[in-house]
Amino acid sequence: MQPFEFYNPTKIIFGKDTTSETGKEISSFAENVLFIYGKESIKRNGIYDKTVNSLKNAGVNFIEKSGVKPNPSINFVREAVDLYKKHNLDAIVAVGGGSVIDTAKAVATGVKVDFDPWLFYTGEKTVEDAAPIAVVLTLAATASEMNSGSVISNEETQQKFNCVSPLLFPKVSVLDPVNTFTVPYNQTANGAIDTIIHALETYLNSEDKNIMIVDSLIEAIVKTAIDSAEKIFKNPEDYDSRANMMWAATLALNGLTGSGAGPKIFPMHMIEHSLSAIYDIPHGVGLSIVGPAWMKYKVQNSPEKFAKLAKNVFQFHGPNTKAQALAAIAKLESWFKNEAKAPVRLSEVGIPESDLDKIAENAYEISCKWGLKEYTKEIIKEILEKAV
Amino acid sequence: MQPFEFYNPTKIIFGKDTTSETGKEISSFAENVLFIYGKESIKRNGIYDKTVNSLKNAGVNFIEKSGVKPNPSINFVREAVDLYKKHNLDAIVAVGGGSVIDTAKAVATGVKVDFDPWLFYTGEKTVEDAAPIAVVLTLAATASEMNSGSVISNEETQQKFNCVSPLLFPKVSVLDPVNTFTVPYNQTANGAIDTIIHALETYLNSEDKNIMIVDSLIEAIVKTAIDSAEKIFKNPEDYDSRANMMWAATLALNGLTGSGAGPKIFPMHMIEHSLSAIYDIPHGVGLSIVGPAWMKYKVQNSPEKFAKLAKNVFQFHGPNTKAQALAAIAKLESWFKNEAKAPVRLSEVGIPESDLDKIAENAYEISCKWGLKEYTKEIIKEILEKAV
Numbered sequence: 001m002q003p004f005e006f007y008n009p010t011k012i013i014f015g016k017d018t019t020s021e022t023g024k025e026i027s028s029f030a031e032n033v034l035f036i037y038g039k040e041s042i043k044r045n046g047i048y049d050k051t052v053n054s055l056k057n058a059g060v061n062f063i064e065k066s067g068v069k070p071n072p073s074i075n076f077v078r079e080a081v082d083l084y085k086k087h088n089l090d091a092i093v094a095v096g097g098g099s100v101i102d103t104a105k106a107v108a109t110g111v112k113v114d115f116d117p118w119l120f121y122t123g124e125k126t127v128e129d130a131a132p133i134a135v136v137l138t139l140a141a142t143a144s145e146m147n148s149g150s151v152i153s154n155e156e157t158q159q160k161f162n163c164v165s166p167l168l169f170p171k172v173s174v175l176d177p178v179n180t181f182t183v184p185y186n187q188t189a190n191g192a193i194d195t196i197i198h199a200l201e202t203y204l205n206s207e208d209k210n211i212m213i214v215d216s217l218i219e220a221i222v223k224t225a226i227d228s229a230e231k232i233f234k235n236p237e238d239y240d241s242r243a244n245m246m247w248a249a250t251l252a253l254n255g256l257t258g259s260g261a262g263p264k265i266f267p268m269h270m271i272e273h274s275l276s277a278i279y280d281i282p283h284g285v286g287l288s289i290v291g292p293a294w295m296k297y298k299v300q301n302s303p304e305k306f307a308k309l310a311k312n313v314f315q316f317h318g319p320n321t322k323a324q325a326l327a328a329i330a331k332l333e334s335w336f337k338n339e340a341k342a343p344v345r346l347s348e349v350g351i352p353e354s355d356l357d358k359i360a361e362n363a364y365e366i367s368c369k370w371g372l373k374e375y376t377k378e379i380i381k382e383i384l385e386k387a388v
Numbered sequence: 389m390q391p392f393e394f395y396n397p398t399k400i401i402f403g404k405d406t407t408s409e410t411g412k413e414i415s416s417f418a419e420n421v422l423f424i425y426g427k428e429s430i431k432r433n434g435i436y437d438k439t440v441n442s443l444k445n446a447g448v449n450f451i452e453k454s455g456v457k458p459n460p461s462i463n464f465v466r467e468a469v470d471l472y473k474k475h476n477l478d479a480i481v482a483v484g485g486g487s488v489i490d491t492a493k494a495v496a497t498g499v500k501v502d503f504d505p506w507l508f509y510t511g512e513k514t515v516e517d518a519a520p521i522a523v524v525l526t527l528a529a530t531a532s533e534m535n536s537g538s539v540i541s542n543e544e545t546q547q548k549f550n551c552v553s554p555l556l557f558p559k560v561s562v563l564d565p566v567n568t569f570t571v572p573y574n575q576t577a578n579g580a581i582d583t584i585i586h587a588l589e590t591y592l593n594s595e596d597k598n599i600m601i602v603d604s605l606i607e608a609i610v611k612t613a614i615d616s617a618e619k620i621f622k623n624p625e626d627y628d629s630r631a632n633m634m635w636a637a638t639l640a641l642n643g644l645t646g647s648g649a650g651p652k653i654f655p656m657h658m659i660e661h662s663l664s665a666i667y668d669i670p671h672g673v674g675l676s677i678v679g680p681a682w683m684k685y686k687v688q689n690s691p692e693k694f695a696k697l698a699k700n701v702f703q704f705h706g707p708n709t710k711a712q713a714l715a716a717i718a719k720l721e722s723w724f725k726n727e728a729k730a731p732v733r734l735s736e737v738g739i740p741e742s743d744l745d746k747i748a749e750n751a752y753e754i755s756c757k758w759g760l761k762e763y764t765k766e767i768i769k770e771i772l773e774k775a776v
Binding site: 001002003004005006007008009010011012013014015016018177210211212213214216217219220221223224227228239240241243244247248251256259260 | 389391406599602615629644
């Protein structure tokens with residue numbers, strides 16, 4: 001087992017009708033907040049009203065800023081920072097999924113400095129202070145509700161970069177599975193894929209064979225994500241399945257899962273970030289395409305963990321390690337395609353083979369930023385070719 | 389899935405040779421600390437020197453207080469509180485297992501008040517402040533290194549009571565598996581049994597059948613504890629097995645495991661606390677006796693979870709639910725007896741059948757304190773009879 005540090009001070013409030021507790025929680029640390037959300041859909045499904053009532057009942061004043069998009073933009077962050085500063089607010093409440101929460105984190109850093117918060121994402125500046133954040137989660141996917149990372153896109157430069165700081169943990173996150181009842185099929189599927197890939201980045205990238213506690217926790221998350229998603233596809237208002245999915249998604253990337261497996265590297269996410277930076281496709285869709293392609297590259301020299309995945313998650317025993325390992329990839333790819341109904345090839349989202357160099361170039365910049373020496377431009381292109 | 393709140397701000401530093409980081413960590417919040425430990429064995433196995441050197445290197449001054457016993461005593465706590473106050477210290481470093489950490493927590497509350505800290509354990513007073521605690525763990529068992537509970541015994545009243553407060557989370561816990569290399573067979577076994585029972589209290593007491601993420605995480609912990617313990621019994625210096633056991637033990641009761649399963653009740657611990665309060669037997673030994681007895685009572689009306697345990701942990705499929713459920717209990721009891729070599733009957737530790745009323749009386753007091761209405765004196769005696 002490999003050394004690690006784990007620290008996660010986010011308070012989780014989980015359960016039906018917990019959205020009403022948001023205001024009371026916030027009132028313990030803030031009086032005037034910036035209320036950030038994405039589309040107007042939270043007004044149709046009642047989450048907006050539930051949040052607003054909760055804030056009002058607790059005497060928390062708020063200024064609204066809506067319009068966060070998937071692959072959230074640094075331009076939106078800059079506008080929100082200005083609004084926060086203008087009104088001299090004390091905290092941020094993010095009502096949404098990963099895009100909204102990641103935006104809130106970027107704003108939380110930006111309001112404490114006089115320079116452009118994008119510099120935290122390029123790595124030119126380090127976070128030294130941040131405003132407190134509360135979350136009302138509406139999508140089970142990114143685990144941003146319980147981690148210290150944020151990913152923001154810069155449309156001008158076609159860069160999708162991340163920032164990590166212990167100051168970015170939300171202070172409190174309200175996880176009410178009912179708030180995900182109206183999430184449509186494709187977004188539910190994208191969230192499940194994101195959860196599965198989060199868990200597997202650690203599992204498949206670790207060379208350590210003696211980490212039973214780590215691997216078995218990850219297998220539990222992958223099995224739960226698959227099982228819950230299938231039930232949700234049949235009945236979107238199945239509370240228990242939405243709940244299992246929501247908690248599995250949070251646990252998949254809250255820092256605990258994978259601790260002990262060695263350095264946490266994210267090569268599938270690295271290449272996906274380039275896809276969504278350039279083509280503005282949803283993160284889950286990008287992972288559904290990149291995931292199986294990367295696995296077909298990785299399995300060549302490291303089949304053992306894939307074979308273990310086949311056995312423990314898919315109850316599949318092949319005639320030998322290689323066959324068993326390949327079966328794990330085939331089963332995952334088939335699940336992405338046939339159950340999640342997500343694209344698994346670049347052509348399915350209109351990305352031509354002639355763009356591979358451009359994508360590899362973009363991803364290589366992230367590879368350098370993350371120190372993933374194995375992933376040269378050539379290797380990245382080799383992986384992308386498996387997704388053609 | 390049932391509603392829950394989760395909050396755990398303890399920082400974990402895990403890995404080989406991490407004991408040397410203790411002083412640096414403490415120096416960020418304290419200059420003068422009370423250094424609490426149990427027996428002189430930490431001087432023989434080098435943990436004492438490693439800790440002292442780390443404190444000295446970081447410029448942290450310390451006063452020593454040794455002699456914490458298993459089933460730690462409120463009298464020791466009172467003496468340590470006086471010492472802390474006399475020297476005007478700012479924090480406590482606990483080097484040991486659950487008894488030492490629980491003592492440190494009691495001292496941490498006592499130094500902030502002018503009354504007897506036992507009142508926090510009887511429930512007459514509520515914790516409103518506590519000194520910060522750092523831990524160097526030397527035994528994988530109780531998870532006190534990453535939770536907010538403390539259990540202390542009062543020899544005069546033969547009471548073993550607990551206190552829970554979010555102020556009791558250690559600030560930092562150093563988990564170096566090497567520090568458990570010298571833990572002898574029986575204590576390693578007791579720790580494994582404690583870990584298994586911690587995990588199963590939630591699993592077996594939940595009526596909720598739709599908590600796949602919760603149950604599968606618990607199954608991962610139980611499987612790991614069994615697998616790691618067997619390897620440690622053969623080779624006490626097997627680093628990876630000590631590491632898997634250590635992290636599994638911490639996860640078994642850090643508040644995360646079992647969240648979503650419903651109210652966390654601990655009937656096996658309730659009866660065990662009476663055994664160790666009256667007879668001063670090790671906690672793990674008490675659980676090894678009470679656990680199977682309680683399971684034989686519980687399975688009568690709720691065989692489903694036991695049957696699931698048999699299938700998912702022991703890969704056993706019986707001809708029907710009842711047979712499968714009973715097999716899980718038989719397999720656990722056999723493991724406690726034959727692998728862990730722990731007693732599974734009261735007579736094995738010299739407790740006569742004529743004492744059952746006295747034990748039931750004592751446990752009933754805890755039952756009332758914990759609000760476990762099902763557990764009347766008669767039911768507790770019925771359970772104890774299964775351990776005769």
